[in-house]
Amino acid sequence: xxxxxQFPSHSVIEKGQTVTLRCDPISGHDNLYWYRRVMGKxxxxxxxxxxxxxxxxxxxPNNRFLAERTGGTYSTLKVQPAELEDxxxxxxxxxxxxxxxxxxxxxxxxxxxxxxx
Amino acid sequence: xxxxxxxxxxxxxxxxxxxxxxxxxxxGATPYLFWYVQSPGQGLQLLLKYFSGDTLVQGIxxxxxxxxxxxxSFNLRKPSVxxxxxxxxxxxxxxxxxxxxxxxxxxxxxxxxxxx
Numbered sequence: 001x002x003x004x005x006q007f008p009s010h011s012v013i014e015k016g017q018t019v020t021l022r023c024d025p026i027s028g029h030d031n032l033y034w035y036r037r038v039m040g041k042x043x044x045x046x047x048x049x050x051x052x053x054x055x056x057x058x059x060x061p062n063n064r065f066l067a068e069r070t071g072g073t074y075s076t077l078k079v080q081p082a083e084l085e086d087x088x089x090x091x092x093x094x095x096x097x098x099x100x101x102x103x104x105x106x107x108x109x110x111x112x113x114x115x116x117x
Numbered sequence: 118x119x120x121x122x123x124x125x126x127x128x129x130x131x132x133x134x135x136x137x138x139x140x141x142x143x144x145g146a147t148p149y150l151f152w153y154v155q156s157p158g159q160g161l162q163l164l165l166k167y168f169s170g171d172t173l174v175q176g177i178x179x180x181x182x183x184x185x186x187x188x189x190s191f192n193l194r195k196p197s198v199x200x201x202x203x204x205x206x207x208x209x210x211x212x213x214x215x216x217x218x219x220x221x222x223x224x225x226x227x228x229x230x231x232x233x
Binding site: 006044 | 122139155159160161163205211214219220221222223224225226
């Protein structure tokens with residue numbers, strides 16, 4: 001079974017540009033999460049999808065970040081316009097269900113390293 | 118509030134020596150605890166997890182962790198470190214959210230250096 005995949009693995013852009021990150025969850029997983037780690041800090045929750053609906057986006061830093069999950073399959077996270085402080089590693093995770101912890105074990109992707117110059 | 122503390126930002130051990138990475142958590146309910154490792158240029162890999170039952174948990178790559186409720190700790194151990202263990206290690210707790218489902222709360226990480 002394929003794991004969570006993320007694209008691209010690395011992205012280097014200039015301040016003010018737009019970048020779109022993609023996450024493909026494990027097939028059949030309804031839950032999809034985005035996390036990020038900025039330099040030297042802990043990995044922090046950004047938002048949670050259940051299928052195509054945003055269940056919790058309390059961790060999104062500001063309105064320059066837009067996440068979508070059309071059709072409840074893959075998800076994109078767009079940063080527009082990017083700022084220097086957006087640099088970091090963006091992780092995606094997916095899980096199967098919502099009822100218990102075992103169903104909710106999150107499987108993480110390899111991350112996208114974003115560098116904003 | 119839920120939180121995870123890893124008091125050591127970095128640790129250096131000699132190859133072949135034993136290792137213990139500390140982790141303390143703050144969580145009101147039964148904690149679901151994890152240790153992840155991130156090697157340079159790699160993603161997050163799950164080392165081990167604790168949901169319930171035996172408080173000594175065995176993981177991959179020869180790692181183990183012990184859940185101690187009285188100390189709110191979940192320290193990671195390995196009896197003999199290999200040079201390939203040099204990486205960053207994250208302790209995490211799975212927290213149930215009010216809106217349903219769970220989210221993972223991570224510690225700040227401990228970077229392990231291994232010297233020959």
